[in-house]
Amino acid sequence: MRAGRGGRAGAAGRAGRGAVAVALAAVVLAASACGAPPSGAGPDSADLAGRAPRADATGGVAPDPDGRPVALVYRGPAACEGCPEAAHDLLEHDGYAVRYIGPEEEVRFGPDALSGAALYVQPGGTNGQEVSTAWRLLQRDPGFSPELVRAYVRGGGHYLGLCMGGYLAGHDPGYGLLPGDSGQYIGSRGATVTDEQDHLVDVSWRGQPRRMYFQDGPYFDVEGPDARVLARYTNDRAAAVVAPYGSGRVAVTGPHPEAPADWYRDYGLPDESPTGLALGEDLVHTLVGTEPKS
Template sequence: MRVGRGAAAAALAAVVLTATACGAPSPSGGGDRASAAPDQGGRPAPDPDGRPLALVYRGPAACDGCPEAAHDMLEHDGFAVRYIGPKEQDHWGPDALSGVALYVQPGGTNGQEVTTAWRGLQREPGFSPELVRAYVRGGGHYLGLCMGGYLAGRNPGYGLLPGDSGQYISSDGATVTDEEDHLVDVSWRGQPQRMYFQDGPYFDVHGPDADVLARYTNDRAAAVVASYGAGRVAVSGPHPEAPSEWYRDYDLPDESQTGLGLGEDLLHTLMGTSDSPTAATPSTVPPASAAAAPTS
């Protein structure tokens, strides 16, 4: 669970839940709640500039600031970005993902476990897990960040991975073993990096269609791109989208620019545009800083 410092006392009185998955300290911008209305068929309206459309979930199963951070990373990479959720102009329904290039399940609800977030999603009018599965199976793209990575797995989740997700802090040899906010060490395409992390998942995946981009130091997969039907799925346990404010709020060395480069690599690999000159590669992603990460 991640809370602002002013809420720390209240948090101590809260019930402790396992795998609380990826809250954020505060909203980080990324536009207000107004978005372009769907067309008359219930489909998201096309972007007038011809940019690919990314639809980011924003609702009870996402934490404050997590959809907005994903929005900013995606917009930086050339997507038109809109939100879908109970208080958005885009709502769940049979045509909700029609014409969408990318669906994003961002970091999860503050203080709630994965099962609670999943139940919250299932209570939303018009939502069905099969909407997302059918969208990806038919050639769509799914990006799961932290909680969205957990939910790409099974029981509970969409079941999009060739394997499953698990709680990193409970895994053997984990360098972070609590639910606080930290930098976590990973090897991204063989290069050491440090990324913003709060109780994110690892991924137990297998098969020729699973591309492990990053591993934690205990060799568990930290970022993966895999096939699902005719579509593709990308997941990350750490937060490549984390803005500078998240680091500052928890007195962490600011690796936000490194994270942005890794996020671009993840996105370009997912979308099949890794040969783009703007795609991050091991030679263009800056190495981790020498500052020690406050891990436990």
């Protein structure tokens, strides 16, 4: 997750990274999540001031004028500060027109809100935030329904879950998009990271050793011949997976390929952001069935 990034803790499920928002303190009891860096990578005041809710912006995604595929990134109380923006930058670098969807955004959840989108992204959650809390916060959005996302993917859409978004691709609570479920890596046997702090984690990505930004992210237990494991932690738990759901596909990852350089810098970690960017592009292109730019 991240000082807002995303994870599942114990039986209740956790999501973690960074500082816990004061507004959530009353509802978060024992949590961890994916989240935003101390320096605050969230939207600036000018962006917030110019962003008014639009209840009518739920009737499908307008095409991009330049013909780029459109990605919708969730930005709201179930995501950490900085996590939607990091996903935005990863996808924009890869040629997507990126728009935010959420209770304070111009694009709002509604019956046809995801129509026309090439990709829906559920980013990391706030450190100390239970998965169940993030799920409740999503459902408080008056236009949101889990079935909206399920129907979108089932009908041929694509879901990208980053850390907390990976937890939420699982079951109870979650969208139930995976042919299996998600679990908390730091509590798994043989885990090389065993606390909720920000670390580099070692994975094998397509058989090659890589180090990635990690904060209490999930692992995935998946079954079926069409579930493709792109990366594994050193204890052999799946760290990144692409799997079908109906006519669409789902991609999930426990580590953060979208992590920008300042996330590493804020926690005194060696900067692996160029590697992460390349792995993120590989994940996205495997999800949508296209070739990476590089």
